[in-house]
Amino acid sequence: MKVALIGTGYIAGRHAAALTGLGAEVVGHVGRSGVEQAAARWGGRAYRDTAALLAEEDVDAAWICVPPGAHGEVELALIEHGVPFYVEKPIGTGLDVPRRVEAVLRDGGPLACVGYYWRGMEVIPELRRMLAETPPHLVRAAWHGLVPPVPWWRLEAESGGQVVEQATHLFDLARFLLGEAEVVHAVTRRPSLASHPDLDVAAVSAATLAFGSGPLGVFTATCVLHATVDAGIEFHCEGRKLTLTTKVLRREDAEGSHEIPIGRDPLVVADERFLAAVRDGDPGQVVCDYADALRTQELCCRVRDLAG
Structure with missing residues (x-):
């Protein structure tokens, strides 16, 4: 299968490694910087914009790995050319662009998947x-880490903020497992960080959610730390606590503690499933379709906007 990568950052590199490992042929890369290096490493040709790529290459599927504020034109160009695409989360900084893209997709657009790859963990059925x-x-989720090195992340207009850009994985997985939720309360703090004087996203966020299926949820996020020390979700059940992280699923009960590794890299699983969906023409194989991802985007934006 011939694929293209739009974006040349860290996550694009992870997808390039996964796709080549899965036997896909990378025919093109689009980016403002580092595009020649990406082409030299992974194969294919370098392009400065999506239009040039689509004019020159026969593309079976594309991976969109651009900053949140850069979404919209790329998706619409691929839809116009009928190219299925996998777009990294989040699908925008707000709701206007994602809702526009979803409306066009709903009106006969190509297959589209969003990279909520936590859903692809092999322990999810268990x-x-x-x-x-x-x-x-009770559900308790936390994304406690540091300010990422990319400049766009520090500006809410370009990243959407930590809840929308990072903790969105946790909100999405909670929706996936428990159903829709109401935001009961949300609050943020924006302390000055000496190490990042230009930071304008909320550095601390907390929200209380009520899920229609019954549980209450407490979700917290912060970027004031030296590293990512917490990225996971806990489910407090009668007589048992279940914890999912990027490494393990842990069960704690009267019999003790037991851990199950999450299995293969869920990003690779998500890529594999999208390739199969495109090959077989079966949307049911993707980890998360665009319409479902829009509902996660709406939830995260409600949390961010209610907190102010």
């Missing part, structure tokens, strides 16, 4: 089984 066995009463 987690679902345990949650069905002992339904949760």
Whole structure:
């Protein structure tokens, strides 16, 4: 399968490695910088814009790995050319662009997937089984880390803020497992950080959610630390606590503590499933379709905007 990568940052490199490992042929890269280096490493030709790529290459599928504020034109160009695409989360900084893209996709657009790859963890079926066995009463999720090195992340107009850009994985997984939620309360703090004087995103966020299926949820995020020390979600059930991180699914109950590795890299799983969906013409194989991702975007934006 012939694929293209739009964007040349860290996440584009992870997808390039995954795709070549899965046997896809990378025929083109689009980017403002580092595009020649990406082409030299992964194969294909370098382009400065999506229009030039589409004019020159026969592309079966594209991966969109651009900053949140750069979404919109790329998706619409691919839709116009009928090219299926996998777009990294978040799908925008707000709601206007994602809602416009979703409306065009709904009107006969190509297959589109969003990179909520936590859903692709191989332990998710086991987690679902345990949650069905002992339904949760309280959900606690945290994304506690540092300010990423890319300049756009520090500006809310370009990144959407930490809840929209990073903690969105946790909100999405909670939706995926528990259903829709109401935002009961949300608050943020914007302290001055000496190490990042230009930071204008909220450095601390907390929100309380009420899920229609019953549980209450407490979600917190901060970027004041030296590294990512917490990135996970806990489910507090009767007599049992279940914790999912990027490494393991942990069960704690009267019998002790037991850990199950998450399995293969879920980003690779998500790429594999999208390639199969494109090959088979089967949207049901993707980890998350665009319409479902829009609902996660709406939830994260409600949290951010309610907090102010």
